Amino acid sequence: MAETSRQTYFLVVLSCILFVSVNGECPADKFGDECQFECHCSNGVCEQKSGHCPKGCALGWSGPSCQKQNIALKRRATQSSTFCEPTGRCFNASYSVDGSRDQWLYAGSGCSHTQSSSYNEWRVSWSEEHYITNLVIYNRKDCCQEDLNGFRVYVQQRNGTRVLCYNDPTSQPIRDVIHVRCDAPVLGTSVTITLSGGDDVNLTLCEVEVYVCAAGWYGDHCENQCTGPQCQQCDPTGTYCQDCAVGRFGKDCLGLCHCYDGVACQREGSCPGKGKKLCARGWTGSSCSTGKSLTHHLQNNPYLIFLTF
Template sequence: MELDALKTAVPGSVMKQGAPVPGIQADVMEDVNQDGRDWIVHQCCDLIGDAMEMYLGTAVLFVIFLGHCSCDCLSGTYGFQCGYRCHCLPGHCHSTSGCDPGKCSPGWSGATCHKQNVALKKGVSSSGDAVYAPSTDARYPSSLATDGQLGERKYYDCIETRASNPNWWRVDLDDIMMIHDVTVYFRLDYTPRRNGIQVYLTNTTITPSGHFCYTVKANTSGTDINDILSVPCHGRGRYVLLYTTTATEENTQPKMDFCEVEVDVCDPGTFGADCENYCHCKHGVCNDMTGVCPPGGCLAGCKGTNCSVECVGNVEYGPDCGRTCFDRMCKEAASTCPRDTGRCDGGCEPGWEGEDCT
């Protein structure tokens, strides 16, 4: 079929030569109604003889250029209904599996690159930076803790606060966010100041205030605390505060020194300790810790408590996989059975109607 014929035949959509046909990813493609999208799947993929299993009605990118078609997720997206973005280095994103392990973009981490450090390069404040004479400038400023540079994690790579009681350091995330956890990278050449640090998640600049997350408890030398300490700090907040009133044996007043603080959030639609699991909720996104979806169940084509299990191919389909492919009255006995719609290829047997001929 030529491009002009395809353009005039597609219902409810506007197509431009050399541009992607709209899909359900509203932020990257224009909207198109369900009939138009399904029609394009059939016509476009049939034209190129695509042998892959087609999930009709999903967010599939169709590039129509000079009369030629191809079917794939939009570049940089992958997975179920092309609903997930790749946060990895160029050349390491795949339309089915996502990012290659260990190839996350700066500020992203985890097995699937869906955990984001929202503290990176953000503004900070503190009870005061340490100053050493004769200089009047802070030699180890508080901003070093969000610069994304770990270095050798010795004194020259890390912050040092001025001695005071209480003593605190705070990062401003610029907006209220759902926080997953906080990770502190301590300096490696001196450990006593690790003991006694408290972590808070808050929406005010009052110190201390908000949701108390964790207290670092150690011996006076701090040697029994991990060099990289990740603590649960789940909740909504704008500021993450590290606070202490604990002085070391060498200091009469508290001081803090650490090299980096990461404040991690899960990409929407992911959950788990490393944001490595997926959920396909019908309304909104799942809880980033448990994966439980809001009321309303799963997207068509998925099932399970977390809506993370896809329907068995050519066996079941629809919301919560509650419909059976063998119950359809398809005109073509060998019709495919898309997990989301169950749509029959070639229409229905006489007397039956509907997308899935039931």
Template sequence: MEFRKKFLPCWIAVFVSSKMKSIAFLYIQICYFIGVQTYDQLVRPGVTRAVSSSVGWGGYPNKTVDGDKTLSPYTYCMHTYIEHTEAWLRVDLGEIYNLKSVKIWYRNDRPAYSTKRLQGFSIRLSNTPTPVPSEVCYQDPGDQTLPVVLERDCQGEARYVWFYTNRDNGDGVALEICEVEVYGCQSSYYGRNCSERCGHCQDKEQCDIINGSCPGSCEPGYKGPKCDTECRTRYYGRNCSQQCGHCGRKEPCHHINGSCPGSCEPGYRGHKCNMACQPLYYGRKCKERCGHCRNRKPCHHINGTCPGSCEPGYRGQKCNTGCKKGFYGTSCSQVCGHCAINATCDHVDGSCPSGHCEPGWKFNSKRCDEECDDGRYGFYCRDTCSGHCAGGLPCRKIDGVCTGGCTDGWTHSYCNKACQKGYYGLNCRHVCGHCKGMAICDHVNGSCPPQECEPGWKKASDWKCDQACEKGMYGASCLRVCGHCGGNATCDHVNGSCPSGYCAPGWKRTSDGKCDQECDDGTFGYNCMVTCSGHCADGLPCSKTDGLCPRGCMNGWTNSYCNEKCSHGSYGKACMERCGYCADNEPCNHINGTCPGSCEPGYQGKKCDTEGGPRTSGFMCKSLCANVCNAVCKKQIGN
């Protein structure tokens, strides 16, 4: 670019900025004040990556982004293989940028050929790594010799920069590029030193990198070639062509969507304040309701006035004021009748308010001039006597009170309320029994409606279910017998559970708290907490009540529970057998009497209870007696 050549020191400042920051900063400031427009160099050696359609003669694509601008020999450059119909190099900038121009260095080690192979190439842009991008930012006409170092405008928004050719210039289709630099700004920036931010271009399009103008229209709410100017007051939207609604206090609406910053003017609604109040409402925030306009016509949406006359019973411009006391009807021209306690009549139709005449009088033609018939009472005689006054007498016509009291099952001065749930009888003094399913008893006689009681309560001829089961019985109809509760306690008459929490010996407590199951074989005692010894004779279980063995113990065991071995020196059934002569006075097996080791001298056998034969002695009776013995020798010593 011409301005880059003219102000070369500015670019030197950028190049040396990593080592001489202060000097570089000074150069950049000078460039800024003299009006030079600079752009970022976006190819970063060691970071930016490049890919090519093929590789020939060691010309790998990353050589174009390594920062080395050596142009000969060809080994410093990227080279595609010439036996293909197309060739391309793709440079990945790592993210999307607003691009201005592209600069390339061609190999210069073949003066005869110059840059012939490059003629007719194109530079293309894309945001995706597609094989052949379609957005061409520069197309070489191919009719002139190109310089070794050339820079071309290539404006657009892109992440990938492509160099593409499918033209055979005499020795195959190929690309030979030694180095690439791409100039531009970060996305959405333009202008001097890339310091200015793009406006609000439609569809987030990038602005012109030089002057910031938008390629198409602006986003709603903005105008101007750069789309950086908000709509003027009281206008908004696309091309600023829409007019604001009725925002409160004449405030301007939002320049993009037309919404009002606060409330609306009286009579309008919606976030844009561009809609009149819905029918029958008016005023600020459309919260005030219209009066009674004739034939229910809507009032004015701003001030609430009616377009014509009022409905009967109302007056004023808004028809929201009732007639004066004592008058009613159309134009409030009719006079009220004689309502109770001098109350005024309804201002619309002349009826007495809430239907109230003097108590005991009929509401006849809305004039309250006839006494109530027998059996009715109160205002306008609209109330019926309860019919539950004692002695069959009628209630009082003024207030419906039963002066002589109520019949059974009824209460209140009017005798019109049944006893509250759970009570019955005269003056509702009696408490209901336990009806099945929590049913309510008859409020007059207390009987249960299904003629069944809750478990734990007895039936009776009056079916009141107010007597608990007899001791020892429980459950539905008191037909179930209690289990074996500890301490001879009686079970709960409803569910049969034992109150103490434990059972009599020999019975176990179930999950529902009953003691109606015997202990399992092998257990006994309270709640079956004790385990039998397991040594009862004939393999029988112990008593589930006290743990005793019914037929005595197995061989080798003793006491009532058969949980003690025979004492030292005894064995067998009931420990009645005596042990033999076990060596070292060791005890014999408490079950079968066998000795654990050898026998005392002079004895033999498993139980060591058999003496040796004539003229024998010693260990296992294997020694012979001395010759001097004329009779049987002593078994132990042989003499």
């Protein structure tokens, strides 16, 4: 302890590391080395390390660890027109996201079906943004399967821009189930399927499933973990992280943000805004990654006590 004429400085440095362990287990609805992943099991309980669900995945989830989600399920769906029979039965857009894979137009909940037109479209949307890569489309089986040839899939971004995801060739063999992979992942809030041609064209979809991986997972079946527990979403190949946890940045989210007042930093680590107060106290540089010396801290924080356990 040292004392000056105006202020007293206390500096206590303890070079100890405190390990805290409760019981080494995650809560029933979490798993992973740091309990960072959510379980998506039918009964809410999964294996602590792998996330495997002995009793199966919850509705809308699939994959080895139930980390693959169908974000189209039960979401809001619309279409350019709706075909209705004289009896009053209509084939609404919502029939394509009701969870039923029945592929007969008149059986079960049926399929969505537009009126005949030179241009038809069907859309499913959600409020949050997702990187869209994979879709599965269930075509009708009772007849007219070739009518779906030549469809297009678009992903609409939050700013309203519509990006082409997939362009189906007009000449295709009959397909009961169509697996679609976007030419490149697109961040968006809705998926639109369009079909155009002559005047006697209608768009019939029995079920549409749009798949994304839960935070921290990638792969066709969301079977692989992204590098590092701080990565919320990596690219479909797992090469780099697209979305780090709050307070992190960098390829594997290993960088720590040091922005003023706890503001989240940008992907390259820089702090948003203008002016002098961009970095947290004690940090400088273009990405606020340069720490100031201990002498500087003491001079600007006269009663500062450092405790490291």
